[in-house]
Every structure is written in C-alpha cells, then in structure tokens.
Amino acid sequence: MIEMDEMKGRGKRGLLRVVFGRTMFFLLFIALQLAFFFWIYVWLDNKYQAWGYGSFALISAILTIHILNEKQNASFKMAWLIPVLLFPVFGTLFYVFVQLQMETKIFAKRIAEVQKRTDHFLEQDTAVYERLSRRSRRNANLSLYMKKSGGYPTWDRTNFKYFPLGDEFYTDVLQELQKARRYIFVEYFIISKGILWDSILKILEQKAKEGVEVRILYDGMNSFSNLPHDYPKELEAKGIRCRIFNPIRPAISTSQNNRDHRKILVIDGHTAYTGGVNLADEYINRKVRFGHWKDNAIRLKGEAVRNFTVMFLQMWDVCSKKPDSDFDYSPYLDTGDYFHSPELDMDGFSIPFSDSPIDGEPVGHQLYLDIIYQAKKYVYIMTPYLVLDDDMITALTYAAKRGVDTVIIMPHIPDKKSAFMLAHSYYTELIEAGVKIYEYLPGFVHSKTFVSDGEKAVVGSVNMDFRSQYLNFECGVYIYENPVVEQIKKDFDETLPKCVRMTEESVEALPALHKFCGKAMRLIAPLM
Numbered sequence: 001m002i003e004m005d006e007m008k009g010r011g012k013r014g015l016l017r018v019v020f021g022r023t024m025f026f027l028l029f030i031a032l033q034l035a036f037f038f039w040i041y042v043w044l045d046n047k048y049q050a051w052g053y054g055s056f057a058l059i060s061a062i063l064t065i066h067i068l069n070e071k072q073n074a075s076f077k078m079a080w081l082i083p084v085l086l087f088p089v090f091g092t093l094f095y096v097f098v099q100l101q102m103e104t105k106i107f108a109k110r111i112a113e114v115q116k117r118t119d120h121f122l123e124q125d126t127a128v129y130e131r132l133s134r135r136s137r138r139n140a141n142l143s144l145y146m147k148k149s150g151g152y153p154t155w156d157r158t159n160f161k162y163f164p165l166g167d168e169f170y171t172d173v174l175q176e177l178q179k180a181r182r183y184i185f186v187e188y189f190i191i192s193k194g195i196l197w198d199s200i201l202k203i204l205e206q207k208a209k210e211g212v213e214v215r216i217l218y219d220g221m222n223s224f225s226n227l228p229h230d231y232p233k234e235l236e237a238k239g240i241r242c243r244i245f246n247p248i249r250p251a252i253s254t255s256q257n258n259r260d261h262r263k264i265l266v267i268d269g270h271t272a273y274t275g276g277v278n279l280a281d282e283y284i285n286r287k288v289r290f291g292h293w294k295d296n297a298i299r300l301k302g303e304a305v306r307n308f309t310v311m312f313l314q315m316w317d318v319c320s321k322k323p324d325s326d327f328d329y330s331p332y333l334d335t336g337d338y339f340h341s342p343e344l345d346m347d348g349f350s351i352p353f354s355d356s357p358i359d360g361e362p363v364g365h366q367l368y369l370d371i372i373y374q375a376k377k378y379v380y381i382m383t384p385y386l387v388l389d390d391d392m393i394t395a396l397t398y399a400a401k402r403g404v405d406t407v408i409i410m411p412h413i414p415d416k417k418s419a420f421m422l423a424h425s426y427y428t429e430l431i432e433a434g435v436k437i438y439e440y441l442p443g444f445v446h447s448k449t450f451v452s453d454g455e456k457a458v459v460g461s462v463n464m465d466f467r468s469q470y471l472n473f474e475c476g477v478y479i480y481e482n483p484v485v486e487q488i489k490k491d492f493d494e495t496l497p498k499c500v501r502m503t504e505e506s507v508e509a510l511p512a513l514h515k516f517c518g519k520a521m522r523l524i525a526p527l528m
Helices: 003-020 022-050 053-068 074-086 088-099 102-124 124-136 138-149 166-178 195-209 231-236 305-318 361-373 390-401 417-433 467-472 484-498 504-508 511-523
Strands: 158-163 183-188 213-219 241-246 263-267 273-275 292-294 298-300 348-355 378-382 405-411 434-439 444-447 447-453 455-459 474-478 499-502
Touching: 003 417, 053 088, 053 292, 053 484, 102 305, 124 138, 124 348, 138 348, 138 361, 158 166, 166 195, 166 263, 166 273, 166 298, 183 195, 183 305, 195 213, 213 305, 231 241, 231 378, 263 305, 273 305, 273 455, 273 474, 298 305, 305 348, 348 361, 361 390, 361 447, 361 455, 361 467, 361 474, 378 455, 378 484, 390 405, 405 417, 405 444, 405 484, 417 434, 417 504, 417 511, 434 444, 434 484, 447 484, 455 484, 474 484, 484 499
Parallel strands: 183 213, 213 241, 292 444, 378 405, 405 434
Antiparallel strands: 158 298, 183 263, 263 273, 273 298, 348 474, 378 447, 434 499, 447 455, 455 474
C-alpha cells in the first residue's frame, strides 16, 4: 500500500509538472497567437465577401507578379503561388506575415557584421590556389565560387580519416579529446544524455579542470527534446562555456525555422570532426530506434581545420547577446609548429565550408550540382532524405542519361514517414531516367555523402532536401584527390550489398495512400 501511495504521489507530481511546466505555458502562448491570427483571417475573409472578388483578385495578382520576380528557387515560388492564388485571403496574410519578420532581418544583419569583421582570417593562400589551378581548372573555378560565395578558402596539407559508422567515430573522438591542451569547441544540432554524451562530457569536465578552454554550442531544439532548459548553467558550473543557437520561444516566428544543423568539433585548431553523427546514442547504435543506424564522420588534421575553427567562432559570436573578447580569433588560429608535421604531407585539396540560409546563396546545393554535372564515370550519394527541386532532378537525370553511373542509397526504415512518402514520389521519375536507387535493408541511413570518379567527395551535414539546402545552417568538407576519397568509395561499395534496389514495379506496389500523400506533399515540400 505504501508503494502504491508513493507511485500515485509521483504520478500526481508528474502531472502537475506537465500542467504547470514550461512546455505547457509555451503551448498555451502559441495557441493564443494562433487564435489571434485565425481571428484576423476570419475578419479579412468577411471583408473579402463584403468587398467582392475583384478587390482580392487584384491583390492576389499583384502579389503573384511580385513572387514571380523574386530572387529565389522556382520550387519556393510555386509553393507560395498555390496558396496565394487558390486561397487569396489566407495566402496573402501568410505571405505578408513571413516577409515582415524583423527578427530574421536583424539576425541576418548580425551574421553579416560578424563575417565582415572576420573575413581576413580566411584569406586564400595564393600558392595553394595556383597548385590547384595547374591540377584542375574546373576545381579551381569551384574553389573561386566557394571562397566568393561561401567565404571559405581551399587548403592542402591536410590528413583525413573517414569513419563509415558512428561507432568508430565514438572511439576515435574520445582518444583525441584526451590530447587537448588549449581548447575544445563543440557545435552540434543534437546533444542528448546517454553513453556517448556522458563519456564526452566526462572528458570535457576533466579538461576544463586542467585549464583547457571548453565551449559548447547547440541548437535550441535540444532544450525541448533532449536537454534541460537550464543546461547551460549546469555546464558553466563545470567550467564549460555554453551557448544556445536560436532558443525556442513561445512566439510564432519564421526565424525558428532556421536551425543550426551543423556538426563541428575542433581541438586546438589542428584537429576537427564533421559528418552526419550527432552526439546521441542512436548515432553509435547504443540505442535502437530505426534498425541499424548507418552514419558517418570524418576527421581532419592540418591546415584545413582553420575553416572549422573560424566558422565555430563566428557562430559563437552570432549567438552572443553583446560583443566580447571572441572578436580576436588570432590566439585560436596559432597552432605553433604543428603544421610542419610530416604526416600532413598528403596529396590533394579540401574546402571545409558552411552554408547559411540567410545570405540567399545555397552553397551546399550548388556544390552538389557541380559534382553531378562534372561527373564522368560515377556519382554515388548517401542521404536520409530525398526532397528535390527541379534543378537537382534535372542534374541527376541528365547524369544518368549521359552514361554516368548515378546511384543513391536511402534508408529502408525511415525516421519520418512523411519524408519517406515524399521521397518515394521522386523515385519513378529518377528510375525512368536511369538513376539507380537503393534502400538500406538493415535500417536507417543518416550519412550525407557524395563521392565521384575516384577523385572527389563531400562529407558533412547537408541532406538532399530543401530544409538542409535552403533553410538550415549546415557544414561539410569538399575533398579533391586526397587518398581518403578511396576510403569513402569503399564504404559505399560495402554498403550496397546490404541494400535492395528499387524498381518502377516496387514503387508501383507501394500502398495507394502512401503514394498519394507523397505526391500531395510535393505542393508544400519547400516549406516543410
């Protein structure tokens, strides 16, 4: 009886925490705002009836002309035109609400200011560029684009190690963290308590006690799904500095749609990691969610790490409430004699890059297109999501039609059913053109990897969908003629036998509702 009473007591306390907790208040405020916008919509809709069709048809026509002349992807234009033309009141109200978001404009201005102040830390080494030009004029042109549009220079003298599974990344990163002497920077989309994060945090805490500067930056979504709201204070008590990117607030704002999806870990300015792996147990298969989790990561040692060091510090600056001493990046970029190490004398070039949804330049998207269009023999892709715009569909189908072995590996067990239905809606068109699509039978693929012609590859956080390529902050590394490219190709070759090839018949055999929902969602795919 005593145990039963205790259980009832804990149940009541748990219910009270839900009812009077932060999440409930958050949902309440959101509901009130939605109710207010619904009232405005009803009021305008009544005016629509009173003023007649002509007035709102004129507004809709003017707005349509404006959207068609905007500088943005055609798929986004179509996603806006449908509600504006079919539902003039709702579509117009929604469009105006999105475009008048001052918070997004203020955030964009802050990012631009930080980048302007720190551009001189990312100057292109002319000797490296000249060596690349002699090797490949096409890749030199890509290097120019990545520097001009993304802000990040090309490097050589960088040693790479590729991890085809998060399990292997986990072991390596614990060893490298133990070697830190000056600082450790951690920036991840997802951080969740468990075996992986607890192991890393234990080392970070010990390093902080030894005088190593430790900074952690994570996306604000974690505060609702993975970590306590006051987790930064908990870390500060351990001697670890912490900031949250774009904390979730109880206010309807389009800025909440732009998340920090990057995965960056930097040690002492000479070692860095990126890839698809987040800091949670499912990424190292210590927690089963969607079958076997196929993910990857890559480690850099050498001069290219400078790009990741600067991009972390830039985002750290952006997330500060007021300017601080982080403006002087120089101490963090001084690596002493490390770059004279013989182990860095490896062939090839690399461009660690970041992609921002604020500047209107989809760097990751353009990089993927460049690889596909330049491919001569093959282009192999791993991605958890497949939500494509017309440019990407054209590039993939054109590659296949001109004889390039174009292969995509997708999950067979999805993490999001809606994204899976949407992905399947593209299969038939791609397969008809000759693109080969496989699904990973053991479970979920979370790798975001391109490899082509045995000479170039990309490993990073950029998915093959609108959210990654247009809405999130992302990162990755482009690699050209480095020996690690062959390791990435080997991972693809070893993964393929574990997959089932999709055909027109297998797509046709999918449930009718599944196919219909996928096709219907393409209407709003850019806004999902």
